[in-house]
Amino acid sequence: MNLANKITIARILLIPVFILFFPIYPEWLISKSEFFLHIDTYGIYYAAALFILASATDKLDGHIARKYNQITNLGKLLDPLADKLLISAALILMVGEQMIYSWIAVVIIGREIIITGIRMVASSQKIALQADQFGKIKMVFQVVAISAVLLNHRPLSFLTAIPVDQILMYVALASTILSGANYIKNNYRLLQ
Template identity: 80%
Template sequence: MNLANKITIARILLIPIFILLFPIYPDWLIYKSDVIQHIDSYGIYYATAVFILASVTDKLDGHIARKYNQITNLGKLLDPLADKLLISAALILMVNQQLIYSWIAFAIIAREIIITGIRIVASSQKIALQADQYGKIKMVFQVVAISAVLLNNGPFSFITIFPVDQILLYIALILTIYSGYNYIKNNYHTLKLDS
């Protein structure tokens, strides 16, 4: 297994750590453990740091794969899967903590499922569909928006009372929907959906 794929797998393994650090523990458990009490107080910061670290590795594994010609079928499968698992986990936990509306999480996750379905169909037909620039831009906005919401509008709250985190979240939502539409529009004709 090459280095790029190892980094991708490491990103997937960071997801359960992100979930464990997220302060979602019941009260009865919090008061039974000093560790859980600490996570309840500061876990959101640790979880956000892990989320950002995992997100940054997305750029790293892609860069290594291209630079050292380590692009593999396994990497093509795991890389987008890791992204979708990370973003979906964050959105579900945020809905659970009432940090975002459930319909926002549903719209973003639904888009990812639809695009994954299209990629599976394309793969079964031995058609390679490339991610476009809008998909990469929406990923950046998703990561920045989720991080800002997790940090309660931080670090923007140090300079303004304006809800920058919410604005970024809605921009990420719009880009997510548009990039999904654009992906379907550009690739629909290449798929043999009637066969």
């Protein structure tokens, strides 16, 4: 297994750690444990840091794969899967904590399921579909928006009352819809 794929797998393994640090624990557990009390108070910052770190590995593994000619079919499968798992986990947890509206998560995760379905059909026909430039831009917007929501609009909240985190989430939503439509349009003929 090459270095690029190891980094992608590390990103997948960071997802349960991200979930562990997300402050979603019941009050009875928080009151009985210093660890969970600490997580309840500061866990969101740890979770945000882990989310940003895991997201940054996406750029790193892609760079290494291209630079050292380590592009593999396993990498083509795992890289987008890791992204979808990380984004979906964050969105589901944020909905549970009422940080975002559930319909936003449904649209974003729904788009990812549709694109994954298209990739699976293509794969069954021995066609490997890679993410296009719009998909990469969409991922950047999603990471920035989720990070901003996790940090509850900090440090921008000290500068402005404008809910930049929520605005970024709507930008991420729009880019998700547009990139999905573009992906379907560009790959429709290949799948007929």
